[in-house]
Amino acid sequence: MAEVLRVSVVLPAGGTGERMGGGTPKQYCPVLGRALISRTMEAMERVSWISDVVVVVAPESVDLMKFIVHQYGHRRVSLVEGGPTRHRSIFNGLRAFLEDHSLGRALQKPEVVIIHDAVRPFVEEDVLQQITRAAKENGAAGAVRPLVSTVIASSSDGCLDHSLERSKHRASEMPQAFLFDVIYNAYLQCTDYDLDFGTECLHLALEYSKVRAKLVEGPPDLWKVTYKRDLYTAESIIKERLAKHLCIITHNKEDAIQIGFLLHESLKSQIKNVKAISSSMCKTAHELQGILLGQCYNFVCINVKESDFEETQKLTSLLQSSGICPSYPSVVVSVHLDFPEQSGTQDLSGIRDLAKEAQKADVLVYSLLIRFPKDEVQLQENVREASSIIMALIKDRNPVLTGQILVAGKK
Amino acid sequence: MAEVLRVSVVLPAGGTGERMGGGTPKQYCPVLGRALISRTMEAMERVSWISDVVVVVAPESVDLMKFIVHQYGHRRVSLVEGGPTRHRSIFNGLRAFLEDHSLGRALQKPEVVIIHDAVRPFVEEDVLQQITRAAKENGAAGAVRPLVSTVIASSSDGCLDHSLERSKHRASEMPQAFLFDVIYNAYLQCTDYDLDFGTECLHLALEYSKVRAKLVEGPPDLWKVTYKRDLYTAESIIKERLAKHLCIITHNKEDAIQIGFLLHESLKSQIKNVKAISSSMCKTAHELQGILLGQCYNFVCINVKESDFEETQKLTSLLQSSGICPSYPSVVVSVHLDFPEQSGTQDLSGIRDLAKEAQKADVLVYSLLIRFPKDEVQLQENVREASSIIMALIKDRNPVLTGQILVAGKK
Ligand SMILES: [Mg+2]
Ligand SMILES: [Mg+2]
Known part of the structure; x- marks a missing residue:
């Protein structure tokens, strides 16, 4: 990425994996003997033009993550403690580029920051490049996928209110990328309600920085490891590639x-x-x-x-x-x-x-x-x-x- | 289901599997040595109170399906030829309960008809019972799941227009169930545009029969086998159960x-x-x-x-x-x-x-x-x-x- 000065990553990994039915948060579940998050960090480190990977970790998981980082030799990773919600964790991750944070070395502020998920290990350089370029041009960009199911709005009595036209809607996936100032300023301005109940960074960029994100069609393997069955799938995909x-x-x-x-x-x-x-x-x-x-x-x-x-x-x-x-x-x-x-x-x-x-x-x-x-x-x-x-x-x-x-x- | 007189199933299986990257349509892909659709038909036949299972097949796949039905002893299955779209295929399936159709025995019109997908083999009696009861009470019912990703609306220039509030929306899954007359009359009244470009039966029931479907939260294993990786997943789930x-x-x-x-x-x-x-x-x-x-x-x-x-x-x-x-x-x-x-x-x-x-x-x-x-x-x-x-x-x-x-x- 010669045309971009500096690109870094924030990887929120503070989730507690409730949807997996309790137990180990999914980012720490082993896939072919290695924690899923290590595979995601590796996918980022494979990309030569990514400078730093800030991983935002729940306070109780910091020791485990330090072990993983050491065990698998993740050299471009810095750890930051997360907040109680996804948005607060990402905000902490962004702040690590501006302040001295407690857990690691000082980082340099990037021009473009990529935000990804710890539980999407199959991200490729190609899509990272596309969203980074789009972010540099538009201020913000995010990967999207066609909807597999029709989306419907429900009424308060649990009945169908209306169904959405599938062709006009997309599933918002990760990675997303932003000019650093666009997303950081959005976080500075947003409300506590946003920080506590929102999840979508593209929405914050639109609402508070008035930037309409460019949508980039991503490949199917970007999907998010959510259920236990997704761990089987991840393992099968790796085995097939190997x-x-x-x-x-x-x-x-x-x-x-x-x-x-x-x-x-x-x-x-x-x-x-x-x-x-x-x-x-x-x-x-x-x-x-x-x-x-x-x-x-x-x-x-x-x-x-x-x-x-x-x-x-x-x-x-x-x-x-x-x-x-x-x-x-x-x-x-x-x-x-x-x-x-x-x-x-x-x-x-x-x-x-x-x-x-x-x-x-x-x-x-x-x-x-x-x-x-x-x-x-x-x-x-x-x-x-x-x-x-x-x-x-x-x-x-x-x-x-x-x-x-x-x-x-x-x- | 003592309280319902007669329940039958329509299983549209005419898809051509484009999303799998061509090749064999996914309903015919083997999972532990048996075509996926055979596993879905078996899931329906396991339920004692389901009378008939009408499988709607692409004309070019009728011979293959006859072989599968014979090979695995599917006794409650009747085959019907599909139309060029999903809605036209389902409509053909419904008509089979009213007319003499060419491919099999004469069928009796059910009170409630369940519509399911050939590529969702893990449907259980429990959810079938829930949606059947809800359909009898409300006229229509469908299984839904929480959204895994935020859904966004895109503008014509490929940028974010707005993002939808996740808590107010659901993914519409299968199975769905209807009083037979509710869905059949909806198909009789709907337009060619609906038949050619629509996919959602709940929408037809709302639009043409003025029935607001009851939404039933289904289990995660209802998901639709869409990509090649989903076949790995299906196999892993079966192996784990075995x-x-x-x-x-x-x-x-x-x-x-x-x-x-x-x-x-x-x-x-x-x-x-x-x-x-x-x-x-x-x-x-x-x-x-x-x-x-x-x-x-x-x-x-x-x-x-x-x-x-x-x-x-x-x-x-x-x-x-x-x-x-x-x-x-x-x-x-x-x-x-x-x-x-x-x-x-x-x-x-x-x-x-x-x-x-x-x-x-x-x-x-x-x-x-x-x-x-x-x-x-x-x-x-x-x-x-x-x-x-x-x-x-x-x-x-x-x-x-x-x-x-x-x-x-x-x-
Ligand atoms: Mg987001
Ligand atoms: Mg439908």
């Missing part, structure tokens, strides 16, 4: 190369990006970092019998020691070949301990034994079965099943 | 009884209803039907070594042959005990073929080997691990992993 990249790492031995090739052929019809590399190309944490930064969290390691699970071991220890704090758990499928003509069964029991250790660093290791018959057609069928199992493991990312030995093909 | 009941079937041998007891203790903290029965109590399809009708779709079968997997075999063949068309896939976890002092490993490879066969009847069989050490503390830890694995299998219901042998405890 299942789009896979890296196959193959030992340089003939059989391994053949299986690697066949798996690659079979998996590429189900996964958008399948990358196959030789094990020699994945030797350093630096190279691995490149793969992880490419948003790949799925690995298939093809081992050969003589080496037990050397390739898997190398990869998992790189993943554990790379110093990268990964956003999501990685899946490592340790593939082993089982030749019927060879006597004795492979001892893969060490995988169990390896998996237990790796799980501490959020690396999920599963073992997959592929029967390798002489018959070419049978082999291909086994590889198809192996691919289905790999896909199932990647899509579920189930920590409970790590260390298990799965089998593709009949003995 | 994970509330479990039946442990134990062979009458000392070790099996002990493991059965320990598993029961461990699982009952995670599952609402865990029932433990001796294998002798689960001998006939009749008894099994009782368990399935109690909404239990999860079984743990504890086998003893001498019998291989006799208990599992008995149960799965009962499940396959019982003639019950189950609503959901059943999970059978075949538990086996592994004693370190006994020589030789158990041959469980037959489980693979058993599982493949059972899957055709929607029975998902997994095998779980529990290490049975002499040390009591170690045994308890293994049982805890086994419980976690059982929970993971039940929650995921993954068909790809059937026939696999999982292990709890260290060799």
Whole structure:
């Protein structure tokens, strides 16, 4: 955003999650092992032109939030204590850019401030850019979505008064953006009634700063995690996104190369990006970092019998020691070949301990034994079965099943 | 509903799913292996006092719907061809109660007609009862929900005109119910513009029959499956509900009884209803039907070594042959005990073929080997691990992993 001097974010996160039926406020509920708010903060920090992210937290949750910020390395986040209502919390967040606030470092006043929700983790740079530009031009802007249901006005006796024309109305979503002075001055002027009972910042900008916000059609994934079912949905969306990249790492031995090739052929019809590399190309944490930064969290390691699970071991220890704090758990499928003509069964029991250790660093290791018959057609069928199992493991990312030995093909 | 003479349903299902990004209309998308609309029809058929369910189908989908109705044994469903818009389709559905329609048997005109959506499968008897009663009293009634987002009116230049007071407005959801004559007469009088561009039946009842609908606050699960993410959500909700009941079937041998007891203790903290029965109590399809009708779709079968997997075999063949068309896939976890002092490993490879066969009847069989050490503390830890694995299998219901042998405890 070269055309804007400084853009920062206020993220009100003081809600108590009453609609979820009590219990943990939804911004602190885990989604793939990490509090939802951490995923939202990360979405903001991914955007290079955002300077500061002020998170407004209920007083009783400050310690928890400090832990989350530290645990996941959120470097551009400052914490501010919230007020009793949403508007009062946002106002506190805005004031943090002007005064010395108690909880963190001093912040610089931005030209444009984005206000978002802690419980909308799927916000993308694209829509942030659009509303920031629109705010710079118009003074205020907000994301909107078409109405899914017709909206009706009810009378005092609980009956239909009238229904609204759907095409003329929109659902007001987040993010919204404002010239800092536009929204700050609106807060300075608004009444206690506004601060206590209102929720809509666009309304304050209109009422007190006489600025008509530009409405920007946002994508459907902007929706607000409100009910328990929305947490399932968030998890499913992340899992689906994570299942789009896979890296196959193959030992340089003939059989391994053949299986690697066949798996690659079979998996590429189900996964958008399948990358196959030789094990020699994945030797350093630096190279691995490149793969992880490419948003790949799925690995298939093809081992050969003589080496037990050397390739898997190398990869998992790189993943554990790379110093990268990964956003999501990685899946490592340790593939082993089982030749019927060879006597004795492979001892893969060490995988169990390896998996237990790796799980501490959020690396999920599963073992997959592929029967390798002489018959070419049978082999291909086994590889198809192996691919289905790999896909199932990647899509579920189930920590409970790590260390298990799965089998593709009949003995 | 003793106080109402006859209640029937119209289920418009002619939508083409544009909001899902093209592809299969959402009512035909599979959720746990069955088209969404079949789950909605089933929700209606579960209610004893509903006479007929008229499903209005796009002409090009009639064959598909006939297949679904036959496949899942929907006995109270009649199909009617839809028109080009939602209102025209509903009107066709209503006419089916008055005329001989081409696609099925003759129907009797109901006193109250419920109009619902094909893509809201989680409708419960409770809300159907409430809106039916309210319709009988008031002429019309509809389920509503609080607004999740503020609704705003936009001006022609794409800016905010004003925002609506959230507390005075509601989202109009489904189901809705009407005295048949109230809604039918409204359709007879309404304009072509209404039929082509309107969507809201409550509005027609108000405008043309002068009936102000009673608004009934519905539960959150009434929401409409609109986006692809909603399909994930629907699947997660069903899986969560299915994970509330479990039946442990134990062979009458000392070790099996002990493991059965320990598993029961461990699982009952995670599952609402865990029932433990001796294998002798689960001998006939009749008894099994009782368990399935109690909404239990999860079984743990504890086998003893001498019998291989006799208990599992008995149960799965009962499940396959019982003639019950189950609503959901059943999970059978075949538990086996592994004693370190006994020589030789158990041959469980037959489980693979058993599982493949059972899957055709929607029975998902997994095998779980529990290490049975002499040390009591170690045994308890293994049982805890086994419980976690059982929970993971039940929650995921993954068909790809059937026939696999999982292990709890260290060799
Ligand atoms: Mg607002
Ligand atoms: Mg309607």
